[in-house]
Amino acid sequence: MIARDEASVWRRQPDGEETDMLTLNINGKDCEVNVPEDMPLLWVLRDVLGMTGTKFGCGIAQCGVCTVHVDGQPIRSCIMPVVAVRGKKIMTIEAVGQTPTGANVQKAWLDLEVVQCGYCQSGQIMCAAALLAATPHPNDADIDAAMAGTICRCGTYTRIRAAIKRATQPS
Amino acid sequence: MKRSGYTNLFVLLMAIIIGDVNGCIFHPHGPMDFAGGTQVVLADYQGSDPTGAPPEVAGAGLVARGEYLARAADCIGCHTTPLGKQFAGGLAFKLPVGTLYSTNITPDKETGIGEWTDNEFVTAMHDGVGRNGTRLYPAFPYSAYTLLTRNDVLAIKAYLFSLKPVHAMPPENDMSFPFNQRYLMRFWNALYNPAQRYQPNIDRAPTWNRGAYLTEALGHCGECHTPRTLLQGLDANKKFEGAMIEGWKAYNMTSDQRSGIGNWSDEQLENYLSTGHAEGRSTAAGPMSLVLNNSLRFLTKDDIRAMAEYLKTVPPLHNQADLAVAQKRVSATPSEARARSPRGPSPNDEDLGLRVFEGACASCHDWDGSGVHSPYADLTGNRTVNDPSGVNMTQVILQGASLQTRQGEMFMPAFGTGYSNTEISAVVNYVTGLFGVSPSTMTPDQVAEQRKKK
Numbered sequence: 001m002i003a004r005d006e007a008s009v010w011r012r013q014p015d016g017e018e019t020d021m022l023t024l025n026i027n028g029k030d031c032e033v034n035v036p037e038d039m040p041l042l043w044v045l046r047d048v049l050g051m052t053g054t055k056f057g058c059g060i061a062q063c064g065v066c067t068v069h070v071d072g073q074p075i076r077s078c079i080m081p082v083v084a085v086r087g088k089k090i091m092t093i094e095a096v097g098q099t100p101t102g103a104n105v106q107k108a109w110l111d112l113e114v115v116q117c118g119y120c121q122s123g124q125i126m127c128a129a130a131l132l133a134a135t136p137h138p139n140d141a142d143i144d145a146a147m148a149g150t151i152c153r154c155g156t157y158t159r160i161r162a163a164i165k166r167a168t169q170p171s
Numbered sequence: 172m173k174r175s176g177y178t179n180l181f182v183l184l185m186a187i188i189i190g191d192v193n194g195c196i197f198h199p200h201g202p203m204d205f206a207g208g209t210q211v212v213l214a215d216y217q218g219s220d221p222t223g224a225p226p227e228v229a230g231a232g233l234v235a236r237g238e239y240l241a242r243a244a245d246c247i248g249c250h251t252t253p254l255g256k257q258f259a260g261g262l263a264f265k266l267p268v269g270t271l272y273s274t275n276i277t278p279d280k281e282t283g284i285g286e287w288t289d290n291e292f293v294t295a296m297h298d299g300v301g302r303n304g305t306r307l308y309p310a311f312p313y314s315a316y317t318l319l320t321r322n323d324v325l326a327i328k329a330y331l332f333s334l335k336p337v338h339a340m341p342p343e344n345d346m347s348f349p350f351n352q353r354y355l356m357r358f359w360n361a362l363y364n365p366a367q368r369y370q371p372n373i374d375r376a377p378t379w380n381r382g383a384y385l386t387e388a389l390g391h392c393g394e395c396h397t398p399r400t401l402l403q404g405l406d407a408n409k410k411f412e413g414a415m416i417e418g419w420k421a422y423n424m425t426s427d428q429r430s431g432i433g434n435w436s437d438e439q440l441e442n443y444l445s446t447g448h449a450e451g452r453s454t455a456a457g458p459m460s461l462v463l464n465n466s467l468r469f470l471t472k473d474d475i476r477a478m479a480e481y482l483k484t485v486p487p488l489h490n491q492a493d494l495a496v497a498q499k500r501v502s503a504t505p506s507e508a509r510a511r512s513p514r515g516p517s518p519n520d521e522d523l524g525l526r527v528f529e530g531a532c533a534s535c536h537d538w539d540g541s542g543v544h545s546p547y548a549d550l551t552g553n554r555t556v557n558d559p560s561g562v563n564m565t566q567v568i569l570q571g572a573s574l575q576t577r578q579g580e581m582f583m584p585a586f587g588t589g590y591s592n593t594e595i596s597a598v599v600n601y602v603t604g605l606f607g608v609s610p611s612t613m614t615p616d617q618v619a620e621q622r623k624k625k
């Protein structure tokens with residue numbers, strides 16, 4: 001094998017050990033993290049910043065429990081490289097209740113007792129809040145389109161649908 | 172594609188007859204002959220040397236140069252099994268006439284190439300003849316490597332000999348008669364191995380010549396992208412027209428505007444070749460993603476640029492079935508996407524495809540196909556969603572995809588085990604209809620067939 005400095009002239013292999021100081025805007029506050037650029041946002045949130053409200057589910061963007069908002073759009077934080085959200089507004093389950101839509105969603109969730117085991121629910125609430133922010137009065141098809149990718153193994157789907165509709169009504 | 176023993180025998184006899192005649196009259200078609208102009212032997216070429224490692228590694232020592240060249244030649248791609256030790260061989264090649272296994276090319280003395288002399292290694296690379304005169308099968312692309320200079324072949328050997336020896340004997344080949352008669356490759360060689368070193372074209376730019384050397388001698392792109400003749404040689408009249416490989420379509424990469432890369436900008440082509448993704452065009456998957464991971468991503472910018480320059484000069488060939496790729500972004504909202512749900516071949520497809528899409532695809536690809544987490548997931552203008560056969564669409568859904576990039580691994584999970592053939596055919600037809608020009612007509616039975624091809 002060739003020496004590393006020789007190879008680095010033309011090698012493009014990402015070096016997983018190098019870290020960078022990144023500034024992230026999370027829930028309205030800037031915070032600095034020293035992590036590899038390709039670390040998934042979810043790891044930064046949970047393991048570096050200790051914000052454990054966002055859950056790890058599948059790790060391949062298939063279950064939706066790790067959903068957070070980036071500039072208002074729901075994204076799966078488990079596969080989002082942290083460098084890709086630099087300079088963007090990240091919102092997590094810890095702060096979504098401070099927005100009017102997020103507060104309505106959380107209240108509707110409590111009113112209808114949507115939660116069973118609860119593991120997926122931060123992802124469900126983040127998806128529902130993003131849906132209602134973009135589409136204040138969704139029909140069933142809109143709800144399916146926005147929520148189908150977020151899985152609940154307890155099967156609380158009917159209560160989720162009802163709570164989303166409840167959240168659209170003035171309280 | 173199964174052939175009877177009699178057909179095999181017939182093909183063999185034809186090969187011998189044609190091979191004999193050919194040896195007297197014809198000469199195998201050179202891969203760069205399409206360019207016209209005058210080709211000269213390397214020693215007579217006045218321009219900068221199109222062979223060897225690039226200036227960035229030229230001073231780094233023989234082994235480092237060999238490593239670069241071995242990567243450009245993608246040796247590891249065929250000589251390593253998915254979970255096996257690097258370069259230890261054993262990868263199966265299932266051909267219509269039997270199964271071949273790649274050899275161990277680590278410097279192990281018993282099972283690898285540790286005892287091979289320089290001349291033996293060069294003879295294998297240039298003539299397809301192994302130690303003790305054993306004829307090699309052309310699954311090993313010596314008809315491309317024959318163009319390599321002796322110096323480059325020996326640099327590759329020096330690199331391979333710098334590796335840790337791995338003691339591993341690949342399985343025995345299982346070829347049917349008469350294809351288990353290795354001496355018959357003589358005739359194949361007369362037809363298909365130009366058996367001469369790379370000759371630069373003095374009527375083309377030095378960068379074009381460098382691109383030709385990288386594409387034809389090292390990269391052996393035609394092995395997948397050029398259709399084969401009945402005798403399994405590359406069909407010179409269909410250069411880079413596209414072909415099937417392991418159940419995937421290796422796309423047409425001629426300069427044809429509709430079927431090939433004629434409309435791609437230089438930047439798109441260079442980005443695709445170096446990263447596996449070209450915005451508004453394509454993202455590599457399947458066998459091509461392995462070529463990116465093992466080979467192309469390690470090439471220098473100038474080398475990538477040279478390959479792109481060369482590829483753009485390959486004469487256009489048109490595939491009748493291809494449609495013009497749709498470049499438009501579709502509606503951004505789910506309701507609008509729903510309203511323009513395409514009609515698949517069965518009335519059931521529309522709803523089922525939509526349901527699978529919203530549950531499994533939309534969270535990453537988004538309803539407008541733009542890709543949520545990564546530009547690699549952008550479906551706009553993608554050849555695969557615009558291919559009316561739906562073949563690669565089916566494969567990527569069944570097997571997933573993975574590319575190593577400077578931003579880390581870009582991947583799509585495999586959905587093959589989680590979804591039925593009916594669900595997959597429905598979502599393939601749905602997605603090609605929504606983001607492409609016209610819905611594909613994949614059936615559950617065809618998906619079942621696609622599952623078997625690996």
